[in-house]
Amino acid sequence: MSSGTLAESGRSGRGVLTSLHIWWRMLVICLEERLAYRSDFALGTLMRFLPIVTQVFLWTAVFAASSRSDIAGYSRDNIVAYYLLTMITRAFSSMPGLSGGIARSIRDGSVKKYLIQPVDYVSFLLASRVAHKLVYYAVAIVPFAIVFVVCRSYFPPAPDSLTVLAYLVSLVLSFLLGFFLEATLGMIGFWFLEVSSIIFAYMLLQYLLSGHMFPIDMLAGIPTGLAGISLADVVRWLPFQYTAYFPASVWLGKVQGWELAGGLVLEVAWLAAMIIICRLVWRRGTRRYSGFGG
């Protein structure tokens, strides 16, 4: 219904302007909402670095006891740089509260206001996320800069400009992919009343398969039973790696040349697939949804 309204208005030039205006209003409203709790937000940003501290000490202890200088192609400094870089990727791809929020709005019926207003729910959520991220980056840039300056000795020399460009593209794509993955997940709420466990299961899988827990390269020695195919090879075909591992490995030069181009193409393909799936699930879900009362 709402997407139909937007589509109709999009037929004229004025319609496009109206759509843009709606988008702008949604963005401004969401920015104001986010900034209302800015101290909470700033504190949350700082806290997110704490698990990295543990990982740095853990891997330092592992390297010290193993007397190896290289684990799965990573030196100790590489590992530290990797975890820090995954923090940047997660700053783009993580969508805290998105799935749960969608599922809750379906359960408590608040989703129905988007069905009767000329606002597309998914677009509204996307604008809300863009606002969330803009505020997050504005607040987070200071702690991020401090941490990266303090830890600069862990990083290899900066890559060439083309690799930096590919890195930035992969980050933007990781934001969109993360959004559509989690938005689709939240829409499972149309079929199940209680989805918290499903969301939690997804988060676990995502944490493991995205390379957030450890670099995917460490799975290269684990066979799958298929000749010449390791567990790392399988994980590299899944969309999750783009939400942590891939951009970090691009910056560190672990993925280069055609492999990098192929990785980006696969990321775009996964994004396109998730946009279509998200739209289909929304359409199916709203068709079976029924809301009563106020």
Add this chain to the structure above:
Amino acid sequence: MRYLTIFGTFARACLVRDMTFRANFLLECLTSLGWMSMNLAFYLLIFSFTPEIGLGSGWSKEPFFAFVATGLLINAIVQALFMPSASELAEMVRTGGLDAILVKPLDAQFLLSMHRFDFSSLANGIVGLVLLAWAVPRFPTPPPAVAWLLYPLLIACGVAILYGLIITLAAATILMGRNQSLYDFWFYITNFSRYPAEIYAGPWGGPLRMVCTFVIPILLVVNVPAGTLARPLSGEAWGMVGVTGVAAVAAVGLSRLFFQAALSRYRSASS
């Protein structure tokens, strides 16, 4: 006794609720086990690269898995007993739902920290026991009888320290109005207790270890009970046992004071 009966009623009601949504309960158990399995797989992966965590630390595979098992036991108790209730507090303060708790003729701290019981969290505790039963017989030297006597007491101390932390965060929630970040803070700070204290070494790690041992005693929670089983009880180890006991009493006492002070400053958000 009255509080025990009320707690029993709460637990029974939560069990009825869990059994009403059996599929979800089963999924919760499975996801909880999934998270634990993932971590165990990660540790196995680490031990495929190194014989121990920290050079000369003594945390080789079996002692380390006993450490992990101890962490699972303590966290299962905390997650089952306190976390489900405490995690609702931020929203209650924001919406004014806390008023309904305060007008009840019961201790507010008891109600806020123990009105929900999460049975699915106990699944990890059971796995912790199994893991402990696997790891301990494989120790180079078996733990002495006194270590087994101290172990449950130290587990209780670990739970008490974590409970103190939860109540302190709950009090901060009441003071600040909204603090989702402080519950993230709970996750992040307890993250430090997931690994042996010996990994925190060097110019940055040393001070961090001191802070996490004596200021926010999070490193005592798992390290001391697990160390009591995995290592000989030297003079220093007895000292840490004493420190853990004191920290547990202090955590519960101070957090109670902080909580009462926060409640006296509470202004209702409703009407």
